[in-house]
Structures are given as C-alpha cells and as structure tokens.
Amino acid sequence: MHSAHAPAEWMSESVNGGAKAFKTDVALGDGSLAHVRPVRPDDLGLLLEFARSLSPETFGLRFTDSPTMEQAAKRLLSAPDQFALLAAREGKVIGHAVCRLIPGGKADSAVVVADAYQGKGLGTILLGQLAEAAVAAGISVLESDVPLESVAMIRVLRRWGFPTVLRSEPGFVHITFPASLLPEAMLRFESRETMAAAAAMEKFFSPQGIAVIGASRQRGSISGELFHNILDGGFQGPVYPVNPSAKVVQSVAAYHSVLDCPGPVDLAFVVVPAPGVVPVARECAEKGVGALVVISAGFAESGEAGARLQKELVEICREAGMRLIGPNCMGIVNTDPKVSLNAQFSPFKPIPGKIGFLSQSGALGIAIIDHASRLGLGMSTFVSVGNKADISGNDLIQYWEDDDNTDLILLYLESFGNPRKFARIARRVA
Secondary structure, three states, X not given: OOXXXXXXXXXXXXXXXXXXXXXXXXXXXXXXXXXXXXXXXXXXXXXXXXXXXXXXXXXXXHOOOOOOHHHHHHHHOOXXXXXXXXXXXXXXXXXXXXXXXXXOOEEEEEEEEOHHHOOOOXXXXXXXXXXXXXXXXXXXXXXXXXXXXXXXXXXXXXXXXXXXXXXXXXXXXXXXXXXXXXXXXXXXXXXXXXXXXXXXXXXXXXXXXXXXXXXOOOOOOHHHHHHXXXXXXXXXXXXXXXXXXXXXXXXXXXXXXXXXXXXXXOEEEEOOOHHHHHHHHHHHHHHOOOEEEEOOOOOHHHOHHHHHHHHHHHHHHHHHXXXXXXXXXXXXXXXXXXOOEEEEOOOOOOOEEEEEEEEOOHHHHHHHHHXXXXXXXXXXXXXXXXXXXXXXXXXXXXXXXXXXXXXXEEEEOOOOOOHHHHHHHHHHHO
C-alpha cells in the first residue's frame, strides 16, 4: 500500500506502467463495443472535439466553473498525479474518467459520458476501471464532488454496490466510497456483463434485415448454398444478396454494395475472398450494420499475413461497435419460428429443439447437426465461431444462460481465450 505521502508519479509508476491492463474492448448495455485505453499526451485534439460535443447540461455538470472548451480539454489530459481513461468509437471519444491523488492516501474521481451514450453502462464501466486503477496504486478511497443538479452518479454507485458516504456542501454533494469492489458490486458487474453478452447475441439471432455479401448465383458454392439455405429456411425478414457482378441472385434482385441495400441491415454475412473482407467491413460500418458473420477463410489460421488481416478486421469492427463471429466459420442458426434463420452452408438443417450448440470446428459442426437430427435431437441455436476473433464461448454461454428456448448447452472448443473467465461463467451456469 502507498502511504499518504505517495509520490506524485504514483499513477504513472503503479498503473501506467501496466497500461495494457486498461487497454481493452468493453461491451455496452446494447451489446455494441467501445474501446477503453489510458489517455495519451497527443489526445488533446480528440478531447477538445469531445468537450465540444457535450450538451450544455452535460458540460456544466462536469465543469462547474465554466471553463473554455480549450481549458476543459486540457483538464481531461493526464497530469503526473492523475490517471485518466477514455472510451472511443469510430475515432471519437465517447467517455472519459479520471482520478487524481489527494492527501490522505485518497483519490478524487470524475466521469463524463457523451450524451448519445448515456444509459448504456459506459459510465459504470469507466468507474469500475478507475476503482481497479486506484487499488493497483494502493489507494483505498475515492471521492467525488457532484453538483446538486445531478444525482445520477449517486444512484449508479448505490445500485452497483458501492457503499457511499454523502456530505452536503454549498452547491454540491461530496461523495466518498471505497475503491475496492464489495462482493455485491462484483455480482452486479457480472450481471451487467451477462446482459451485454445477451444483447450482443440478439444482434445475430434476431436480425430485422440480412445482407449476404458475395452471394453467388451458383448452387454448390459456399456462398450459393448459404444464401439458398437462408431463403429456403423461411427467414422472417428481408434478405439482400450483394454481388457487384450480378443483377439477380437465385431469383432475388441483387445489389452492387451493402450501401445500396434499400432497408436497414442488422446482420451481414461476408463470403468474399479474404483480401476483400476488410473493404466490405468498412462499408458495413458505414451502413450501420450491427453484426458480421465472416465465413471467409484466409485469416489467423493461415499464417502471419492472415493474422495481420484479421487484426485489421477486428479493429474496424471495434471502431464501429460492430460484433463479429468468425472469420473462417460456417455460419449460424436460430430455429425459433419467429426468426427461422438457417444461415450456414451445409445441406443439413437442424430441427427445432432445446440444445444450444457452439462448434469451433466447421466439419464437426456439420457432423453433429446431421447426427443430432437423425436422433431426433433438436437445437435452439447453433454458432460456428471459427477463429473466435470477437464473439466467443463466454458470450454464448451467457446468452444461453437466460434463453428460454435453451435447456442444454453443447460446446466443442479447441482453445480458450480467457480460461479463468470461462471457468467462472461455466461454473455459475452449470
């Protein structure tokens, strides 16, 4: 533990030295992604743009002394006695959090979230990261001065299990709370994480509109069979084939780009050669697609060049907040008659049932679907995760945990991205 006379550089020594621990992608309440990282000295321009984007009400609650935009942005940068984080999406700051050393082994904290992202759990995530940073630096108590006009932070702290001590001052409320999370708070953070995972999977399992990018006119090809299976399965929504070389795909009018699709596209299946996937992902981000299933191979499973391509794909999805299944996968299925989504390229169609099935191997997935159907064992949902660049077994288990259509979870995994988290979630669900 640091003493009350800890050096001014306590944050940089104890926290920024391990800054990678605070550089992470987080799932918001709607299932979309945001990127959180420590603030850097060259972030002044981004922070100035962020300050200017805040509504007068939000700006006034964060900066009670009404500084200029330039002064506010400079305050959002890290000083030697501070640790500051920002959350970003599409190259723009959407949230900021900072804690500053004060006498007595304590730290003063402040969080501000862009108006468009308030209510999505981002403030809670940033607050939790601040608490973790403070504990890592030996700080046991966080404090914050909240204007009387804002009781939101007090509600957040109490709702998430932080025991708070309040003291009224002229024009504001002084809040004191421990940096370390109580068991109640940890349970609530886990619950929030579960809700975010479920929201993410809803983007895949209950889309309102679908695009198949690379849809082929030829049956027998992977993209041709995938598109045919979606149509034949009776998906309860519009399906847009995207093929720049064809006006019609399997009797359905085709589009040159996903940007040309006339309606919203919640979910896009990408079945183009690997070098073309990144440009397609950029177009999907521009279209506002919420979820991608990349069937295409040629990524991390193929060597260093493929790994670099996969990293670029993930970065595009992260920046846009899109979620990703794959790449190098065979697709997904939801047998719920309200959705009827059979979006995989094998000739075997799962029958409806109560099994949620994840397979990291496409070949094994096909074999089990076929064998289960022969035995009369039905599936609620099926996901081939492929390279697991984003969506993983942890996300799916948390989705199936509260899914009324799923009574049994079946997993075939060849690797664990986060074994400790998997063990914790699996133990709880089992």
